[in-house]
Amino acid sequence: MCSPLHRGKIAVLGFTVETKITTSGCIELANATTSVWGTANIGPGKPFNDTQAKWIWSHAGADLGTSSVVRTTISTTVKVEQASTRASLHLIVENFANVFLNGIFVTRLQGGWRTQEYTNRPVQLTLAAGTNMLSVEAYGAPSGGRGGVLASLTSYAGRNVLARTSSAWTCSVDVKGSNDAIEVATALNSTWGTANIGPGKPFTDTQAKWIWAHSGSDVSSSYFMRTVLSTIFVMPQDTNALLSLIVDDHADIILNGLYVSSLDWGYLAGQYTNRPVRLNLKRGINTISVLVTNYNIPGGPAGLLASLSSSDGSTVYSRTSSSAWVYNTELNPNPVKTTITSGCTELIWPGKPFNDTQAKWIWSRAGGNLATSSGVRTTISTTVKVEQAGIWALLNVISLNTADVFLNGAFMGSLTGGETPMSLLFQETLAIGTNTIHVVGYFGIPDLGRAGLVASLTSYDGRNVLARTSSTWTCSVDVPEV
Numbered sequence: 330m331c332s333p334l335h336r337g338k339i340a341v342l343g344f345t346v347e348t349k350i351t352t353s354g355c356i357e358l359a360n361a362t363t364s365v366w367g368t369a370n371i372g373p374g375k376p377f378n379d380t381q382a383k384w385i386w387s388h389a390g391a392d393l394g395t396s397s398v399v400r401t402t403i404s405t406t407v408k409v410e411q412a413s414t415r416a417s418l419h420l421i422v423e424n425f426a427n428v429f430l431n432g433i434f435v436t437r438l439q440g441g442w443r444t445q446e447y448t449n450r451p452v453q454l455t456l457a458a459g460t461n462m463l464s465v466e467a468y469g470a471p472s473g474g475r476g477g478v479l480a481s482l483t484s485y486a487g488r489n490v491l492a493r494t495s496s497a498w499t500c501s502v503d504v505k506g507s508n509d510a511i512e513v514a515t516a517l518n519s520t521w522g523t524a525n526i527g528p529g530k531p532f533t534d535t536q537a538k539w540i541w542a543h544s545g546s547d548v549s550s551s552y553f554m555r556t557v558l559s560t561i562f563v564m565p566q567d568t569n570a571l572l573s574l575i576v577d578d579h580a581d582i583i584l585n586g587l588y589v590s591s592l593d594w595g596y597l598a599g600q601y602t603n604r605p606v607r608l609n610l611k612r613g614i615n616t617i618s619v620l621v622t623n624y625n626i627p628g629g630p631a632g633l634l635a636s637l638s639s640s641d642g643s644t645v646y647s648r649t650s651s652s653a654w655v656y657n658t659e660l661n662p663n664p665v666k667t668t669i670t671s672g673c674t675e676l677i678w679p680g681k682p683f684n685d686t687q688a689k690w691i692w693s694r695a696g697g698n699l700a701t702s703s704g705v706r707t708t709i710s711t712t713v714k715v716e717q718a719g720i721w722a723l724l725n726v727i728s729l730n731t732a733d734v735f736l737n738g739a740f741m742g743s744l745t746g747g748e749t750p751m752s753l754l755f756q757e758t759l760a761i762g763t764n765t766i767h768v769v770g771y772f773g774i775p776d777l778g779r780a781g782l783v784a785s786l787t788s789y790d791g792r793n794v795l796a797r798t799s800s801t802w803t804c805s806v807d808v809p810e811v
């Protein structure tokens with residue numbers, strides 16, 4: 330019933346990025362002249378006049394919303410006999426479209442359905458003799474929202490339509506910057522127990538795995554890491570399905586970019602309430618994302634166990650595992666309390682010798698603004714991705730202020746403030762997956778008015794730099810409750 334994910338690797342700037350691509354026929358969302366996008370620019374005598382073209386996307390219901398975790402590529406082939414045949418591409422997209430002809434990037438277009446917005450179009454293309462591949466890599470706003478593409482390829486003078494969007498086009502989605510989810514435990518053997526898991530219990534799919542963004546999350550994961558776990562699959566028709574889910578600690582469930590509901594926990598007896606969650610799956614390529622928040626500060630167990638089945642429970646469409654689910658992470662400086670968050674600020678700091686000359690002195694800008702008060706806590710965090718087990722990490726650092734260092738929420742040691750370089754060997758090896766390093770620094774301790782950090786995280790032998798301080802780190806400031 331569901332097609333498997335196709336997996337591949339793409340080399341990007343020397344890094345190997347895992348991608349998962351799912352392909353299906355495109356779904357027609359609406360006719361050109363009867364859609365949520367209106368007809369300001371569509372119809373006879375208007376800029377886009379091919380009224381037989383269809384609004385299409387990788388799944389039904391995209392005119393309500395689509396996932397911002399995936400990128401959709403919409404393509405078709407166009408055959409011409411003459412070499413160097415000139416053609417005109419008319420295209421409207423929500424929100425962005427990178428246009429490719431025979432694999433070569435042509436241009437980037439944005440929107441086009443609002444009045445005065447149909448600019449830079451039609452795009453002039455030169456087709457080769459034989460079969461040409463026209464592809465549109467479409468993506469929405471990072472915050473989500475609708476998705477749709479309406480396109481018509483005509484002869485240069487516009488007399489003949491060579492191709493127009495319809496269900497005959499092919500749609501594929503890939504997960505941007507995806508990582509395979511990490512399996513941290515089996516359903517029946519985990520720190521979360523089996524009060525609700527097993528035959529005759531509320532969660533019956535014993536083949537599902539507990540997953541997370543790094544190994545060892547059944548012991549601890551950072552409070553500052555927010556993990557989005559996603560799965561992508563094809564449904565041949567609109568289908569009601571049931572999502573069974575247990576989470577440590579909090580799950581926001583998103584189907585094709587639309588928020589469905591939120592759940593907490595479910596692993597203790599009596600705690601498996603408000604589930605399974607009913608989902609209305611759409612024709613085409615569906616994306617379920619579960620945004621998981623770990624409540625434990627500075628760290629504690631975190632994980633997700635989920636199983637998606639037909640509404641009668643007889644068919645499992647997807648279950649959490651490293652092969653069917655992917656993760657993305659973001660640093661979430663404080664999921665519960667209000668804090669001031671920003672990128673870290675690089676400080677000018679002359680004359681202080683430090684072995685990693687590419688590392689930058691950083692601190693929170695907000696901390697600088699609070700220069701007269703002491704005891705203000707700044708959390709400086711970054712993530713480190715690791716593919717192999719057993720890497721011991723060494724933090725080489727000068728911290729002007731007292732600071733505590735955490736790996737995946739577990740305390741690794743304290744830095745004494747001052748101007749002397751020091752090294753801190755982590756007590757644990759790095760986890761496989763995305764590790765979170767966070768340093769909690771106390772402004773003005775021991776020296777009132779002084780704070781700043783320069784750090785370089787290396788493998789134990791010092792050969793590989795795993796991370797170094799820069800403005801790409803996340804800084805957040807909070808005032809401890811008195």
Ligand SMILES: [Ca+2]
Nearest residue numbers: 578625629630
């Ligand atoms: Ca937790």
